[in-house]
Amino acid sequence: MILREITLSNFLVFYGEQSLSFPSEDDQNVTIILANNNTGKTSLIRALKFLFYGTKSLALNSVSGRPSAVINERAAHEAPVGDDLEAYVELTFSLGDDRYRFRRSVRATRGADGLDRGDEKLTELVLGEQRVERVLDDANGTLDAKLRTWMPRGLFDAFYFQGEPMDGKMLEGVVGMHQVLTGFLHIDKWEEAADALGKVQQDYERQLQTIASASKEYQGKITTLQTTEKRLGDAKTQVGKLTLELQDMEAREAVLSEELKTLGNTDEYDRLVQHKSDLRSRVQRLENDIDRTHEQLGQIIEAAQGAPFLLSAVEPARRVLRELEKNNVLPADITEGFVQRILKEKACVCGRVHDDGSREHWESYLKTALSTKLSHRFLDVLNRVSEGSKRGPIEQAAQTRRDLAETRDRIERHKKDLQSARLEIEAVDERIRQSPHANQKEKIAATLDALRDASVRLRRAQGEKGTLEGLINNITLTATRLRKEAEIAKPKGKAAAQIDEVERAIMLTGELREFIADYRISLRKRFHEQAQTLVSALYDPHAVDRTRARVDSNSFLPQIVNQEGKPQTMVGGGQQTLLSLAYVSALAQLRKGIHETMRELNLYLGKADDQSFMVDSPFAATDPNYVRAIAGFLTGGARQVIILMARQQWDQAGQHLLPKASKVYALRLHTKLEELQNLHEEDFDFIVGKKTHRLIASVGDVKQRYTEVLKIA
């Protein structure tokens, strides 16, 4: 299915009528839609879902899921009471050479308290060469059934997925996968065909009975033979069913064994746990180092004796002491005590008795003389403040500052190391949480239980199959004998010719039934082979780390393996996204292939053409190396691609996508700017080429909020 044009009228955030058209030519098949978060990207995908499956598929929150909840709030608010209001989605698409246009609408009446429940309606607008020729209402659900056949519900999320395909139903496990694959392989159709053939065979058998009624003996033989062959057919059908069940069981067992193997192989998990433990020790060591370095800082501060603060005292103190030195007061050769002792004596030191002159002379000494103690103290200070002193404040301050700088650097280094170690612990924690080995014991126990259960069921089914095959051998022998006996008792003449003809028809019908049973089995095998070829072709050339995609032969689940073929359990968002895109794209191609094969067998399954993809935010959590790879895949790996891009993703991948884009649309949000939380108008700026587009505009009231579609390039 290739999308041509979508028109939205008053649908969800889209006010009024707005259209987007999508190119699909070989070299022009990429459409980009730019929009910030919460401005309408997802509403576009919901519009498609609404068209295909109606309001019930939308999980509407408003007023217990009323259809009228899809009607744009601004339009509803503006409608006069009593007026009818309609919202619709109209989609034009191609299947092969045919073009179709469908419209699904909801019409509701505006009451005093808002819209009533509303009625939903689906119509097909039959297209002629130039215009719509007829409008068909979906009176008996035919149109709905047609749409669901063309776009099965189970496949919608795969083709129009919302950013996290690996979380979707496609890859969620064997059961979910099996349902989707049943859709892909059309198992139900094969069963219908086998049943129809069974009925045809019964008709032929009844005819044979009628013809054979002329000969009682022959009729008896034929009746017994038919009963026997019916038993044989039933047994073979049962074996066919069992074979399929056995395949499923084997697949389940293989998946569980693989899971157990992965759980058992804890090398990576153990390495992470050990790494975390090492990091914790490192954190502890660094914390101790920081504490110790802080202690050293204290020791340096204490040992400094305040020297860095005393530097300006050095010069004045030196000056005073030098002056004392100059006046022969320091060192104190004649101390204060000595002079006082001289003055107490009758005679001077020279032996003459003191007279007024000598006393006056000694008393003048007393005024300047220092005590012995003070002299020592002054001398100590002088030594400290003298130039070149190793124990003075200058040298001490310099040393202190060197020590402080070095210690502070050490603390900063430790803190930086500590921060990076803590961040690393967080990262390792996250990887441990994401590891398949988290809660390992419980998982191993549960997987072991499931594996044991699966093995028991498998062995039992294998036993049943063996018994049935034995029974088939016996019945086949009996049937061969009965066929010979019937041949002998067969009437001659015209009746014989009729009998031969009917018997040949019965035989051919039986062969065809067997063929269908065999084909269903071989279909799985072929499906796997083709899926592997396609996924490899789509994934491998784009994987920048030389990993490869492998599709499991039993479960059909895709996985990433390294160059040695070992499964990669810890893969980034980019690889997963790329694998998902490749897988979904491969399944789409396979679906088309299966449809064509079945059409060749005259089994008509509805139309399946090349598929368009709408991808919402494919670059979320993507490694930069993979941005280019995914962009390359998107723009070259599918027939039609519509990419919805948020601002951050556009900044990241726009340069790779823009050259490939045939059309660029943008969704501009009209809102009351005060309602934007933590966002600024510039956050809505998208740069396309050399031009900046601001995808936000102001309205006066929050009730007037809506989204407008702009064509940018």
Added chain:
Amino acid sequence: MPAIRFPSSALPLLALCKGHGENYIFRTYADFINLMVAYGFHLHDKQGQKIPNKPTFVDSPNPINLEVFENRGLYSLFIMLALAYDDSRQVAEDEEQLTSLIERYAYLGARHLSDSTQGKTDEEIRIFLCTIMSGTDDSIKI
């Protein structure tokens, strides 16, 4: 011998002394007071802050005898400050005047440090001291 009384402005900083906090810096009150004195001198001399005329003191911790400072090699620093105070030997050779000057410097230094480190953790006080000690005189070549 006279003693240096413990300034009341230093009480919020007692955790820096052994016996009052787990992460102490100073093993004796004398070492702590010495730093307050030096810082007070710096604030007065380099930043022009006024030395308080009537500082207040607490009874506990007890006054610290000048001998204790002398034994720890800190007394000569006091002499140096006294000599620098008025460019003369006058205050330095009078123990009462010297004690009074040292007490006033200690009060000023402690008050400023208490105010600046209010609400800070032990680690932050260490870093603060480290910062002010590293940046006191850029003319010193390290």
